Amino acid sequence: MLTTNEVSRRFSSNIEIEHAVLNALDCTVLLRYKPEKFSLVHQVDTWANIVISHLPGKKVSVNNSCLFLIDFLADAEIFWLRNESGILHSGFWTEQLDNGDLIHFEALACMSSGKALLIIKNVEQVFVQQQKMLQVARETVIDNEVLQQQVDETHSRLDGVVSHSDDLEDMLLTISSTIENATFGVMLIDKDLKPIIQNPMNYRLFQSSDIQKNASEGPLDIVFKLMSKQYPEHRRIFEEATSWHGELYWLAAPHFIKWLKVSIYPITNSLGEVCQWVFYINDISRVKHLLQHNEKLSHYDSLTELPNRQMFWMILEQNCVHQEPFYLLYIDLDNFKFINETYGHAEGDELLVILAERFQKLLKKDDVICRIGGDEFAVILKNVNGESPNKSCYTIAERILAKVNNTYYAQHKDHFSITASIGVVKYPNDSTNPDMLVKYADLATYNAKLMGKNNIQFYSQDLQQKTAKRIALENALREAINLDHFEILLQPMMDINSGKIIKAEALVRWNCPKDGLIMPDEFIPLAEDTGLIIPLGKLIFGHVCRGLQSLQSLGHDIVVSVNLSPKQIYDHSLPPFIYQTLIDNNIDPKQIEFEITESSLANDFEIVLATLQQLKKGGVSISVDDFGTGYSSLAYLKKLPVDYLKIDRTFVQDIVSDENDKAIVTAVIAMAHSLKLKVIAEGVENKEQLKFLADLKCDISQGYLFSRPIQLESFIPFLKKHK
Amino acid sequence: MLGSSAVGKTSLVRHYVDGIFSDKYLTTLGVKIDKKELTVADKNFLLMLWDIEGTDKYSGFQPRYIRGSSAIILVTDCTRVQTFIDAVDILKQARLVTDVPAVLVINKSDLSSEWNIEDQKLLNADEEFIGTIYTSAKTGQAVENLFKTIGNHFVNN
Numbered sequence: 001m002l003t004t005n006e007v008s009r010r011f012s013s014n015i016e017i018e019h020a021v022l023n024a025l026d027c028t029v030l031l032r033y034k035p036e037k038f039s040l041v042h043q044v045d046t047w048a049n050i051v052i053s054h055l056p057g058k059k060v061s062v063n064n065s066c067l068f069l070i071d072f073l074a075d076a077e078i079f080w081l082r083n084e085s086g087i088l089h090s091g092f093w094t095e096q097l098d099n100g101d102l103i104h105f106e107a108l109a110c111m112s113s114g115k116a117l118l119i120i121k122n123v124e125q126v127f128v129q130q131q132k133m134l135q136v137a138r139e140t141v142i143d144n145e146v147l148q149q150q151v152d153e154t155h156s157r158l159d160g161v162v163s164h165s166d167d168l169e170d171m172l173l174t175i176s177s178t179i180e181n182a183t184f185g186v187m188l189i190d191k192d193l194k195p196i197i198q199n200p201m202n203y204r205l206f207q208s209s210d211i212q213k214n215a216s217e218g219p220l221d222i223v224f225k226l227m228s229k230q231y232p233e234h235r236r237i238f239e240e241a242t243s244w245h246g247e248l249y250w251l252a253a254p255h256f257i258k259w260l261k262v263s264i265y266p267i268t269n270s271l272g273e274v275c276q277w278v279f280y281i282n283d284i285s286r287v288k289h290l291l292q293h294n295e296k297l298s299h300y301d302s303l304t305e306l307p308n309r310q311m312f313w314m315i316l317e318q319n320c321v322h323q324e325p326f327y328l329l330y331i332d333l334d335n336f337k338f339i340n341e342t343y344g345h346a347e348g349d350e351l352l353v354i355l356a357e358r359f360q361k362l363l364k365k366d367d368v369i370c371r372i373g374g375d376e377f378a379v380i381l382k383n384v385n386g387e388s389p390n391k392s393c394y395t396i397a398e399r400i401l402a403k404v405n406n407t408y409y410a411q412h413k414d415h416f417s418i419t420a421s422i423g424v425v426k427y428p429n430d431s432t433n434p435d436m437l438v439k440y441a442d443l444a445t446y447n448a449k450l451m452g453k454n455n456i457q458f459y460s461q462d463l464q465q466k467t468a469k470r471i472a473l474e475n476a477l478r479e480a481i482n483l484d485h486f487e488i489l490l491q492p493m494m495d496i497n498s499g500k501i502i503k504a505e506a507l508v509r510w511n512c513p514k515d516g517l518i519m520p521d522e523f524i525p526l527a528e529d530t531g532l533i534i535p536l537g538k539l540i541f542g543h544v545c546r547g548l549q550s551l552q553s554l555g556h557d558i559v560v561s562v563n564l565s566p567k568q569i570y571d572h573s574l575p576p577f578i579y580q581t582l583i584d585n586n587i588d589p590k591q592i593e594f595e596i597t598e599s600s601l602a603n604d605f606e607i608v609l610a611t612l613q614q615l616k617k618g619g620v621s622i623s624v625d626d627f628g629t630g631y632s633s634l635a636y637l638k639k640l641p642v643d644y645l646k647i648d649r650t651f652v653q654d655i656v657s658d659e660n661d662k663a664i665v666t667a668v669i670a671m672a673h674s675l676k677l678k679v680i681a682e683g684v685e686n687k688e689q690l691k692f693l694a695d696l697k698c699d700i701s702q703g704y705l706f707s708r709p710i711q712l713e714s715f716i717p718f719l720k721k722h723k
Numbered sequence: 724m725l726g727s728s729a730v731g732k733t734s735l736v737r738h739y740v741d742g743i744f745s746d747k748y749l750t751t752l753g754v755k756i757d758k759k760e761l762t763v764a765d766k767n768f769l770l771m772l773w774d775i776e777g778t779d780k781y782s783g784f785q786p787r788y789i790r791g792s793s794a795i796i797l798v799t800d801c802t803r804v805q806t807f808i809d810a811v812d813i814l815k816q817a818r819l820v821t822d823v824p825a826v827l828v829i830n831k832s833d834l835s836s837e838w839n840i841e842d843q844k845l846l847n848a849d850e851e852f853i854g855t856i857y858t859s860a861k862t863g864q865a866v867e868n869l870f871k872t873i874g875n876h877f878v879n880n
Contacts, residue, residue: 067756067771092753134781135750138728145805344812349780
């Protein structure tokens, strides 16, 4: 049978339609001879009388009561007047008869040999079919949405309980009542991955005759067993203390098949150490069952129509069995969450669909691309030959990155771009085992993210060692913060006009019992990446306050400047901590100066402004460090409560010989003074530099010309000498 | 009537026009138009209620359905926070087409609310809507009031 679209297409192509065919189509065809005037070409049944009225001759009019069709005719008139090609669809609408029965229609406007036609179709059959399909799809989406909402709410309550409770017994009691009535499984696990507490639903979820027989295998054992098989990369989640979401297929033949949706979150203390893990487990078998109605046996992702994770595993295993070389690429979109949060989930979904299309266009017939997670794709590249297959694979990966980087146009003309991190592993060179291939590809992707994202990393033994080293360093840093293996050195700052020491910058050193003295450039970036900068920053500030107390007791009221990292500026607990510590140590806030880098200013201006205003209100002063190396906007500088600019050492270094540096420093000092800011020059190493800065009326200098960073014990006599 | 799928747009219309409610969710496809007369302060109105398919990944926002409207009823579901997030987006899109008065409806209020009503601030509710009404198509709570609010608005403006 012809579809309505085919009928209109045939009309458009001037193919004569036999009335016998039209009869079979259950449609009414009207010819528009004047605006809003129609004559009847064809009518099958009486249903059309609901929307049209017969006039003398073959003339008909659209019923005034049929508001939807009248509205559609406004668009159709424009369409016919423009003599446009193609078909204009009204979309479905429903009319209710006096007896309550519903009739579903669709109208189409098209042109045929210069004649304007209106086709009205009774779409009962298609309507019911589509309604059934959409009903299932929407129920599935809502089920998922509600599940996620419940998990998020419980998690937020649990997180609140854990982070505000020091007493384990109290905490467990509160947690127990929080999760008791949850409609999904919740397990609280200790850091050694042993269960602490589980809710009744979790037991019910895993209840089966098999489990009861094998009492030693509890819910957690089952989850780990399934994860080991289906997500071999899962170990990294626990090593790296990251959260994880995934679906597990639990086949306990011949008893049952269950689909479990599992979310795992680490719960950390103020040092960022994992104290517990919380698992949320939902039985999504019904959702999966519903999806199977709409998807091809649940092996395809409903959004992108690419093979899903389960299908990916089957394909990967088959490829390993065939023993032909191939590359496995893991593509992980960077900051995809940000896109979802900023532009909405609909835009996020649209982006994934566009990406899937872009990727497919890049690949050859034998290659496979799958969507294996929310924002993760996997590609199996075959037949990568040539002199250097690795190089060829890299080129393909580069093309994939370029496709990701292409601009996207969101609704309302917004546009944005996104990046991805790609990890690559080679069969059989890196491993012949599918589990290991996935694990290594995941590790390579993780490293690509660490390398600043938007790049490609091939797996290697070296990479594995590097990752292990980084994890070891992070653990050592955590321990060092715990045991306070840090000391503060002070580098004096001199008032150029008076020649007196008026300030000092506090600089941290890590005294590692095993590796000796570790300089900040080796551990501060890691602390910043891992969030350890927050507890470390607080530790450093405590040291500074105690140092100031010692100086105070000797009668020295000097100002000490402390560096603040971008993460610290975003930590809302920073200002109250600062002022409490100052009170506890009886330090005048005027003796504290905070140094923020230009890169901090480039972030969310409103947050930076609010934090700095809060700090400033308490009486501390603020300087902008490394000035000239970043992208400071002068407009921002004017608005921020800043007191000093610190000219970066790279400009001071060649100030005497390099005309460009001279010009920059001259301009910065003039600009700062006009904004009523004082200027500190860093890295002053000789008298020529100092003289030049003095001539430019630079206010303060800091550098090896006066002193290296020194311990408090050495700083005290130094201060006495230069006060 | 605009809003995400399954927030209860059809149920509100059915309750208002026919006085019936069904617990069974049957998704709307396309548009169904119902009519009902309304009298407010001795003035008679003929309401033509366009019950429009829920906006979601399967059915995008259709600007042409609201271009000739006199008012917008934006419906959310108090048990699903996502419907509120979607409403923010739907309102943005609707405002590109029309500036007719809008009412924010928080439906299913016979069930316990799962989202913070403070979140309404995101929608700038006081400025964007002529009223925020908590309804229940199941119990009939404030359903009449919802349509009267619109009538009142036209009487007073």
